[in-house]
Amino acid sequence: MSKPKVTLTRRWPASVEAILQDEFDVTFNKDDKPLTLAQLHTALQNSDAVCPTVSDKIDAKVLGAADIKATLLASYGVGYNHIDMGAAQAASLSVTNTPGVLTDCTADLAITLMLMCARRAGEGERELRAGQWTGWRPTHMMGRSLKGKTLGLVGMGRIAHATAKRAAHGFGMNIIYYNPRPAKAENLADIKAVKCNGIDEVLAQADFISLHCPGSPETHHLINESALSKMKPSAFLINTARGDVVQESALIKALRNQQIAGAGLDVFEFEPNISADLMQLNNAVLLPHLGSATEETRIAMGLRVVDNLRAYFSGNTPPDKLI
Numbered sequence: 001m002s003k004p005k006v007t008l009t010r011r012w013p014a015s016v017e018a019i020l021q022d023e024f025d026v027t028f029n030k031d032d033k034p035l036t037l038a039q040l041h042t043a044l045q046n047s048d049a050v051c052p053t054v055s056d057k058i059d060a061k062v063l064g065a066a067d068i069k070a071t072l073l074a075s076y077g078v079g080y081n082h083i084d085m086g087a088a089q090a091a092s093l094s095v096t097n098t099p100g101v102l103t104d105c106t107a108d109l110a111i112t113l114m115l116m117c118a119r120r121a122g123e124g125e126r127e128l129r130a131g132q133w134t135g136w137r138p139t140h141m142m143g144r145s146l147k148g149k150t151l152g153l154v155g156m157g158r159i160a161h162a163t164a165k166r167a168a169h170g171f172g173m174n175i176i177y178y179n180p181r182p183a184k185a186e187n188l189a190d191i192k193a194v195k196c197n198g199i200d201e202v203l204a205q206a207d208f209i210s211l212h213c214p215g216s217p218e219t220h221h222l223i224n225e226s227a228l229s230k231m232k233p234s235a236f237l238i239n240t241a242r243g244d245v246v247q248e249s250a251l252i253k254a255l256r257n258q259q260i261a262g263a264g265l266d267v268f269e270f271e272p273n274i275s276a277d278l279m280q281l282n283n284a285v286l287l288p289h290l291g292s293a294t295e296e297t298r299i300a301m302g303l304r305v306v307d308n309l310r311a312y313f314s315g316n317t318p319p320d321k322l323i
């Protein structure tokens, strides 16, 4: 029996590509360059499953290709706002993602950003590498402590919970949160989190605001000029969720005017393009979408896609089926 044809849009960890090669008829992206619209069309027309990543925009234009052969989009990543689900459904495609396996890794990065902001780590490294450090002194580059501060979470899913656990148990922080729906009991275990009635309460009370909501039309520019104006001048904004949850132009203004203390960003509204104005700001810590970027996690994400492909092509429901 012929093997199902599978296309990967980017390079994946070698050990996962080797497993896929054994079990499927795979088209790899050896150059690791993002596929063009025409290449995505070809992939959908020639493969049984296409495996995009969170940086491939799979919109109605892509999914409107004539003669689509693929019946599965097995996405490599937990977020799926890069896929137009309505258009996928209209094209009779099933969609899967990779939840769970990147929770701890992303929570680690949210804490990394909090610490980098609070302890001015990026600023300090820039000073040292520029040869401008003149030696230890009592008033040099003083930051803030996390202990006793309030972490405000926007969203209370798995990653928010893992971030809160680290913040509460590792750093002695108090936790408050807002989630539009009642949070699952397992996501509240162990963290003594206080529920807020709206996002404004979180914005007004927290010393660190960490975003953990999905990217969607409802969360687009959730953090805009008005939201930023509700934060304490001493507070930091942390974003490991999706770039367009924050209106970049409004954030730049707030950071430039020191209306808030700083921001730690792993995702950006127009990534991979970063505004030159943002790059100038010393009170912004900027990372290139590294939330899930550990070898262990990226392999686990790939294996999760393998599980979804195996289940789908053996006629079973994939474990991470979204539609």
Ligand code: DGY
Binding pocket: 054, 076, 077, 078, 079, 080, 102, 291, 292
């Ligand atoms: C995701 O999976 O949604 C992340 O943004 C990339 O790991």
